[in-house]
Amino acid sequence: MQVIEADVIIVGAGGAGLRTAIAVAEADPKLSIALLSKVYPMRSHTCAAEGGAAGVIKSNDNLEYHFHDTVSGGDWLTDQDAVDLFVNEIPKELLRMEHWGCPWSRETSGNVAVRPFGGMKIMRTWFAADKTGFHMLHTLFQTSIKYPSVKRFDEYYTVDLLTDDGACYGCTAIEMRTGQMRQFRGKAIVICSGGAGKIFPFTTNGAVKTGDGMAMAYRAGVPLKDMEFVQYHPTGLPGSGILLTEACRGEGGYLVNKDGYRYLQDYGLGPETPTPVLKAMELGPRDQLSQAFWHEQKKGRTIPTKWGDVVHLDLRHLGEKKIDERLPLIRELSAKYVDSDPVTTLVPVRPVVHYMMGGIHTDIHAATPLKGLYAAGECACVSINGANRLGSNSLGELLVFGARAGRGAAEYVKKGVRAPGERLDALAADSEARVKAWFQRTQASDRVPALKKRLTTAMEDGCGIYRDEATIKAACDIIVDVRERFKNVALEDKSSVYNTDLYQTLEMDAMIEVAQAVAVSALQRRESRGAHQRLDHVKRDDEAFLKHSMAHYNPNGEPRIDYLDVVITKSKPAERVYGARAGGQSAA
Amino acid sequence: MSERTIELEVLRYRPEQDQEPFFQTYKVPCEEEWVVLDALNYVKEEMDRTLSYRWSCHMFVCGSCGMMIDGEPKLACKAFLKDYPTGKIRVEPLSNFPIERDLVVVLDDFVEKLESVKPYIIPKEERTVEQGEYLQTPAQLKAFKQYTLCINCLCCYAVCPQYGLDESFVGPAALALAHRYNMDSRDLGRAARDDVVAAAEGIWHCSFVGACSQVCPKDVDPAGAIQQAKFAHGIDYLTSFLPGGKR
Incomplete structure (x- = not known):
């Protein structure tokens, strides 16, 4: 097997991976960097983020406000030391993006503009129309080209981490394009592989978001933290699950039920006002808005469609000019996909799986408990999002913690890293054998697409917006069964060149691990907090559960869960206070 | 909304076993509101695990699924079945690129060209984070904004007659990207980019057919960018004869 060496290996070339690479290159241009991704960088799912990135920049705002919005938004499951440094570092990161050419929307003065977002006391979301993630991703990708030490390995599918004596030294x-396995050997490894929304059937997430990096770290012994916290975004298009940004509501959009009634006022978010008020009504936090939909549905006040029940997003009063200037992609997507031009028509929406608050356990330096292994972005859980992430904090997170991971990895390498033992070659050979086994198996009774359908349906049924013991247990049982059946699936495509049957099978392998961590963590958290709502344990229980769930991989069965104190x-x-009691200002 | 069956005619090529590309037809039961990508996904999941193609976001922004659909370069996630009433749709890999496998093309040439135009800010004045943002008015933003919208789907290369004839041509998306940075009020890198942009294989190679701008799924106007760049160089050339000119 060919061995490729680099000082720092980065797995994933989306926003977090590119920011990490730039940080390593700036920390020390002599360090060699291998940047691996299963897709070309600009295909990464960062490109689909729409609304913006929050960071304190205006004189009416301050870091304390952003801190408190984030901590209460996360239902106090956030680590406050992490949030503190996050809110402090993000304005600088966003300015760096500005210096690198990100086309931020502007005020007439030429200063960057900000817009309101859910759960935020002050308008502080920087944006580039409604394509913020797209512009950030392309800016980072194009800027990364400036640094000769960043060597990209585009369309390389990472399979396993290679560890020896308690430290991580690389990956396979x-x-x-050839199907050849390579051994990447490095001194520090950074995982930036994104989330795992694809473990659910109805998601805003692109095809690539299958939790590969989470599963890799998990199998290597790093715990997955707070996996039961899955964010449903309140406004996805029915059928496709395409995201309609929270900025639709930030700009003044209404959510109405079948009677044209702004139902959020019935859920502690009112009173209704014609123009948006921060932290109220449509600018409440995502978990509460998605939960309100669930209740409306129970009351029979949603609108049935072929693709499930919906409510309506009303943007008509914003006018064509504002919609074209601030929400052009939303207009295009709504018109094309559901035949509803928001300028003249109500747009059907329903809650959709959007983001994993949980992920690979890291400290505030983006370091995992495994020496030499770092993680940043959605795949990681440094705990700034707690039980519910506020909209526009994830783009900031990938910058702040991508940069920290890069600097941390560079420092770690420069301190000198002991060379790995011979075990590494043996592990790489094992990894190759694991892949070869897929090829050697003959046709089995179960097919990957059918198993995937079974798994994702179980997750929706068992780990949706509201859960209880029985539904989660049912999901856990199905996952065990899927896992068993998956052991016998065979590749139907035995070729080497760009074999997507193989990669979808490897992705499924990761999805099963991640889904199991989500379901078992959800089962054992017998309280309701943020995005984890239990019908059989309806109250938040700080006494027992003001703690992070830590799921530890168990090759022989379900994960072991233990708990870590919140900082x-x-x-x-x-x-958590929203609506009138939050005293939010007008955002008009 | 009802179901209908379409005939999806897909160009197949697996270099390890096929002597040359051939068409394979799949009869796909489709929902009325589907796009071509949904039909491909149906084939992949239910009919034929060996079909390969790229896709991810399904919302016209990642740029993965550019392919020829009935002879025109399009995003498969933006090609709605309702726009193909005959029920017969032919899908091929993007023209003008080598086929890696099935609908997957080799992108190396484009990626090298994108990198060659120095697509990053070469600043007028170095600025520290403590100094805050560069001021840029909405009008200054507008001068380059539309050229930032390219998703690198390569539909423009697939339709460009010059690139088809001579692949040394830097091509529409990469030249539009260079123009994007040249027009950015924060940038002073035009001279540095001219090695590539103003070379024979750069803007002067474009014959202004304008097909690139017509097929762009994001309404970027690379042909316009190239014309603007040519004009700017024309002015430079003329002013070089004026007293104090750089000639």
Whole structure:
């Protein structure tokens, strides 16, 4: 097997991976960097982020406000030391993006403009129309070209991490155009592989988001933290699951039920006002808005469609000019996909799986408990999002913690890393054998697409917006069964060149691990907090569960769950307050 | 909304076993509101695991699924079945690129060209983070904004007659990207990019057919960018004869 060496290996070339690469290159241009991704960088799912990135920049705002919005938005499951440095570092990161050419939308003065977002007390979301993630991704990708030490390995599918004596030294990856496996050997490894929305059937996430990196770290012994917290975004297009950004509501859009009634006022978010008020109504947090939909549905006040029940997003009063200037992609997507031009028509929407608050456990330096292994972006859980991420905090997160991972990895390498033992070659050979086994198996009774359907349906039924013991247990049982059946699936495509049957099978392998971590963590958290709502344990229970769930991989069965204390520095757990009591200002 | 069956005629080529590309037809039961990508996904999941193609976002922004659909370069996620009433659709890999396998083309040439135009800010004045943002008015933003919208789907290369004739041509998307940075008020890198942009294989190679701009699924106007760049160089050339000119 060919061995490729680099000082720092980065798995994933979306926003977090590119930011990491640039940080390593800037920390020390002499360090060699291998940047691997199963897709070309600009295909990464960062491109689909729409609304913006929050960072304190205006004189009416301050870091404390952003801190408190984020901590209470996360229902106090956030680590406050992490949030503190996050809110402090993100404005600088966004300015760096500006210096690198990101086409931020502007005020007439030429300063960057900000827009309102859900759960935020002050308008602080930087944006580039409604294609913020797209512009950030392309800016980072294009800027990364400036640094000669960044060597990209585009369309390399990473299979396994290689560890020896408690440290990580590299990974195996398949060059997709040849099907050849390579051993990447490095001193520090950074996983930036994104989330795992594809473990659900109805998601905003692109095909690539199958939790590969989470599963890799998990199998290598790193715990997955707070996996039960899955964010449903309140406004996805029915059928396709395409995201309609929260900025639709930030700009003043309404959510109405079948009677044309702005139902959020019935769920502690009112009173209704014609123009948006921060932290109220449509600018409440995502978990509460998605939960309100569930209740409306139970009351029979949603609208049935072929693709499931919907409510309506009303943007008509914003006018064509504002919609074209601020929400052009939304207009295009709504018109094309559901035949509803928001300028003249109500747009059908329903809650859709959007983001994993949980992920690979890291500290505030983006380091995992496994020496030499770092993680950043959606695949990681440094705990700034807690039980519910606020909209426009994830683009910031990938910058701040991508940069921290890069600097941390560079420093770690420069301190000198012991060479790995011979075990590494043996592990790489094992990894190759694992892949070869897929090829050697003859046709089995189960097919990957059918198993995937079974798994994702179980997750929706068992781990949706509201859960209880029985539904989660049912999901857990199905996952065990799927896992068993998956052991016998065979590749139907035995070729080497760009074999997507193989990659979808490897992705399924990861999805099963991640889904199991989600379901078992959900089962054992017997309380309701943020995005984890239990019908059989309806109250938040700080006594028992003001703790992070840590799922540890168990090759012989379901994961072992233990708990880690939440870091609380200055904000004592309290009630989350939105609507009139939050005293938010007008965002008109 | 009802179901109908379409005939999806897909160009297949697996270099390990096929002497040359051939068409394979799949009869696909489709929902009325589907796009071509949904039909391909149906084939992949239910009919034929050996078919390969690229896709991810399904919302016209990642640029993965550019392919020839009934002879025109399009995003498969933006090609709605309702626009193909005959029920017969032919799908091929993007023209003007080598086929890697099935609908997957080799992108190396484009990626090298994109990298060659120095697509990053070469600043007028170095600025520290502490100094805050560069001021840029909405009008200054507008001068380059539309050229930032390219998703690198390569539909423009697939339709460009010059690139088809001579692949040394830098091509529409890469030249539009260079223009995007040249027009950015924060940038002073035009001279550095001219090695590539103003070379024989650069803007002067474009014969202004304009097909690139017509097929762009994001309404970027690369032909316009190239014309603007040619004009700017024409002005430079003329002013070089004026007193104090750089000639």
